[in-house]
Amino acid sequence: xxxxxxxxxxxxxxxxxxxxxxxxxxxxxxxxxxxxxxxxxxxxxxxxxxxxxxxxxxxxxxxxxxxxxxxxxxxxxxxxxxxxxxxxxxxxxxxxxxxxxxxxxxxxxxxxxxxxxxxxxxxxxxxxxxxxxxxxxxxxxxxxxxxxxxxxxxxxxxxxxxxxxxxxxxxxxxxxxxxxxxxxxxxxxxxxxxxxxxxxxxxxxxxxxxxxxxxxxxxxxxxxxxxxxxxxxxxxxxxxxxxxxxxxxxxxxxxxxxxxxxxxxxxxxxxxxxxxxxxxxxxxxxxxxxxxxxxxxxxxxxx
Numbered sequence: 001x002x003x004x005x006x007x008x009x010x011x012x013x014x015x016x017x018x019x020x021x022x023x024x025x026x027x028x029x030x031x032x033x034x035x036x037x038x039x040x041x042x043x044x045x046x047x048x049x050x051x052x053x054x055x056x057x058x059x060x061x062x063x064x065x066x067x068x069x070x071x072x073x074x075x076x077x078x079x080x081x082x083x084x085x086x087x088x089x090x091x092x093x094x095x096x097x098x099x100x101x102x103x104x105x106x107x108x109x110x111x112x113x114x115x116x117x118x119x120x121x122x123x124x125x126x127x128x129x130x131x132x133x134x135x136x137x138x139x140x141x142x143x144x145x146x147x148x149x150x151x152x153x154x155x156x157x158x159x160x161x162x163x164x165x166x167x168x169x170x171x172x173x174x175x176x177x178x179x180x181x182x183x184x185x186x187x188x189x190x191x192x193x194x195x196x197x198x199x200x201x202x203x204x205x206x207x208x209x210x211x212x213x214x215x216x217x218x219x220x221x222x223x224x225x226x227x228x229x230x231x232x233x234x235x236x237x238x239x240x241x242x243x244x245x246x247x248x249x250x251x252x253x254x255x256x257x258x259x260x261x262x263x264x265x266x267x268x269x270x271x272x273x274x275x276x277x278x279x280x281x282x283x284x285x286x287x288x289x290x291x292x293x294x295x296x297x298x299x300x301x302x303x
Contacts, residue, residue: 005034038067046075107191125196130159135202221277244277
């Protein structure tokens, strides 16, 4: 590594790895010996954790030697500050490929007909792993309160929570309204997201986990679909940035139900949120825009 850096003589080094990692420390130490050019790191950890030695030493070395860092979220930056990193930081979120995620209205219309979903039915959707921490039980409970409305719930994905969700739907007497689509190919995701009238991401934090980003929010908004999300991890910040939906507290079935009813009864609001979200997602999370921010950060430390 030292020989390679001496041969290449880079203007700057970006280590796409957490600061406590062994590989990160190795590159930082090699850089100190080879020429000590400006160097920076990536961070996605959004829960404050203290690591045992030697990883705590690696983290301290990296913090003290960095010219910049690129945390993926505001939550990750907050954790870095709590741990003592005081250097330059630029939040660089996950990017959206707008060439892939765009409305697929014809596909969605055909799929709705195939599934027997009426044109006048409000479609509540979820796309992802069927796991407990995604708040899917609360989502079904909230949907069940809309029995006076015409609606269907489509769950796209598989996972260990499926059996419990099927049992809950039967208990709530809404099993005829809930469709389990199962695993789908990645390239079908834009079509499913276009089929939904609203995507729900009702994630609930755990002691060792909270939503790191919620990229499906960007993907849904890009497909002109409104979103309802909780304040788990970065979800609220992403939705505030896209303005493409409503934010509710974690685990609050009553407020989640209220948000669903609001969007079910106001198609104009739903469409305006979806349109605004699509516009801002393409502006703030575009790959070219984020690449330019990355370049600006590197230029700033190499002047």
